[in-house]
Amino acid sequence: MARQQSRADIVSGVIIALTALAGVAVWSRLPAEVAIHFSASGRPDNYVSKPVGVVLMPALMIATLVVLKWTFRYDPPDVPHVAATVTVATMAFMGAIHGLVLAWNLGYPVPFDLVLVGSLVWAAFVVGYAVKTEYAHG
Structure with missing residues (x-):
C-alpha cells in the first residue's frame, strides 16, 4: 500500500x-554568472x-526535506x-x-x-513555536 x-x-x-519555476521564469534575464552568497x-x-x-536551491530544498523527514521519523x-510546521517553514524560508x-x-x-534580521526573527519564531508547543504538551 x-x-x-x-x-x-x-x-x-x-x-x-x-x-x-521562479528560476526558470527569469532564466533569460539572469547573468551568465550568478551570485549565490x-x-x-x-x-x-x-x-x-x-x-x-x-x-542549486531547489536541489538543496529537496535534500533538506529528505533529511527533515528522516529526522522526524527517527525522533518524532x-x-x-510541530514536524509539519517546521518542515513547511523551512521550505518557505529557503x-x-x-x-x-x-x-x-x-x-x-x-x-x-533586513534579510539578516528577518532570518533571525524566522529562526526565533520557529524554534520558539516548537519549544513552546512541545513544552505545553509535555
Whole structure:
C-alpha cells in the first residue's frame, strides 16, 4: 500500500516547485554568472554558472526535506504538527532566500540588513513555536 502524502509534504512540494519555476521564469534575464552568497556587507563573494544558480536551491530544498523527514521519523516530536510546521517553514524560508538571490541577480536592491534580521526573527519564531508547543504538551 502506498504511503499517503501529508499536507506538509504537499505544501513543501509546491514551495519547492514554485522555487524552481521562479528560476526558470527569469532564466533569460539572469547573468551568465550568478551570485549565490554574500558577505555581511551585502557584497557577493561566491558565483556559480547560471544553471547551477537556478537549480542549486531547489536541489538543496529537496535534500533538506529528505533529511527533515528522516529526522522526524527517527525522533518524532511529541506533537505531530510541530514536524509539519517546521518542515513547511523551512521550505518557505529557503524559497524566500532563493527569491532574494534571484532578485539581486536581476538588479533589484536587496536590503541585506533586513534579510539578516528577518532570518533571525524566522529562526526565533520557529524554534520558539516548537519549544513552546512541545513544552505545553509535555
